[in-house]
Amino acid sequence: MSTTLGSRKVWLYWAAGMAWFYLLLWPLMGIGADGAVSFADSLAVWGYVAAASAALLALRQLHARGAFAAVTSPLARGLAGAKTGMDKVPPAVWWSLALCIAAALPFGSGRYVQDVAINVLIYICLGLGLNVVIGLCGLLDLGYIAFYGVGAYTYALLSIHYAMPFWMALPVAAALAAVAGCIIGYPTLRMRGDYLAIVTLGFGEIVRLILNNWMALTNGPNGILGIRPPTAWWPSFEGTFGFELIQMKKLTALYFVILGLTVLTTIAVHRLNFSRIGRAWEAIREDETAAELMGVNTFRLKLLAYATGAVFGGLAGAFFAARMRFVSPESFTFIESAMVLAMVVLGGMGSIPGVMLGALALVALPEVFRQFELYRMLAFGGAMTVMMLFRPKGLWPAKRFGARSEEMD
């Protein structure tokens, strides 16, 4: 076995690792609160993990020896051929095709599919917003969900106190999120890298604590009920022809609202990415000191990236409030930030189709694997680490991503 499956050393390491893993696993699973000691459960879990990792390791070893060359090389050639073929078609065609599919989706599908699709689109908006901050500008923001919360609570409060329509509240929510972004960004953006990460994490928690504790404004953990859905002028043919104001309570209508927001966000992020500002952001991401030397006003541009990301978060938040018609601090925890971050990382930082793919994968896959719901976050965490180990640029890497950002600083 050791001759066909690689060196014996690899398997010795694997065995040591598995033994170590069992030592860590057994106390958590094998000692009951009543003082009983059992081995069955922990051995079962350990067995699955050991078998899966052994199979993966064996495949990897065989692959390294070229055992699958007969299958993989024609496959790789075919994929490369398909890719060059697809590259000949202008991207606008692909985008319009995707848009057509998205627009046709609610017709002929049930409530469940529409609900999941709305969730996917909300997360695409959030992911694209965070993508501006982390993917384009290279600032790790772990409190991004705070802006989502600001947007959601802005619309919620405006709706229940002043009965402000959704479409008027939308720019207000975006503006307030941008202001929040500047308030958070101003003191923190002079820091770099990891300090920024922890400070934004802290700010995210502060926003959540305020939402949770400021009873007079936010009604605390009970949340705010009775938010109005978006409205629209709709042609009516009853009696004389005219327009009447309807409340968009149907999922189909809401789906088109968020689809519109997503298209807007995508176009905005794309235009920003390939503008002077976007180039400056990428320069900051690749090497901040060099960018500054070349005359980029790094502080202002970082603040701008932060505020832009916040705007998209705020828009998505306002829609979220209008869609759920209920907001509570529960929806804006750190786990949500981590999930949006996981989408951006999984899809590919700085890549718009990548972020969409990431959002689709992380929202739709758990729906498919409903019976493994409990293991969702475990898988997210594990996937994040595994992605960083094996494919740090994501599933659909951005085209413009410097070699330097993968080097050691």
Added chain:
Amino acid sequence: MEFFIQQVINGLTLGGLYALIALGYTMVYGIIQLINFAHGEFFAAGGYMGVILLSFLAAHGYMETHPWFCLFGALLLTMGYCAMLAMAVEKVAYKPLRYASRLSVLLSALGMSIFLQNGLMLTQGVYDKAYPTEFTHGGLDFGLITFSYMQILIVAVTIALLLGLNALVFRTRIGTAMRATAQDKVMSSLVGINSNRIISTTFAIGAALAAAAGIMIGLYYGSVRYDMGFVPGIKAFAAAVLGGIGNITGAMVGGLIIGMVEIFAAGYLSSEYKDVWAFIILIAVLYFMPTGIMGENVDDTRV
């Protein structure tokens, strides 16, 4: 006045625990410039190992006959367990990324943190787990002020661990090697220091201290929860930054300050916002004094 003194005692207890967690952050940051997001989870794992071991001992009646002996045994085993856990995490998630970009390592650490937190939840349940505290109740009563046995234990163990760590870092060969690796990894490996082993040891020591804090917080508050590592983790990081990241004495002082501020803010201002103060201190320190109280100069990759 009694209230004030009582608060000082409470602040010392909590601050000592924050200091123990902060040490792990600061040592790891000092040596590989990584914010180890999973550190809070080592602390939580310590809390859980504590409740598992102590419930086991209590169920077999040992807690009734030898409560203090059991406590110390559980403390040592827990520290060993978390050291093993930290070494495994370091080996799997950080070591392969030693020469990758900082963002990759940070995200890998974040992934590990989520993974471990949910691993704890899946194996131990979503609900709070209660510590068998009935054997260690009571305290010294000085009239209006009480000093519970748990507080005495926590302060004593904390001081012992801090002194032990100081001795380890400043008096032993391995401590010298750790300081050398923190200063210059290439140079120290040229003089024959196995930097991988030193990094692994640093993780193990940091996690062992966090585990001690975890078991003591469990005993102090009476229960543990799978997500208990998150907020104390950030606070301890704030303490490490306040003291000057990479500086061991600084982390101890910073932990005490954060604990005191939190207790006094909760006692005199508002208990709802007690978690906010650590963040505000963190932001203020980073803004006005990024080197912290005792830190050396930091270069532009950190701040």
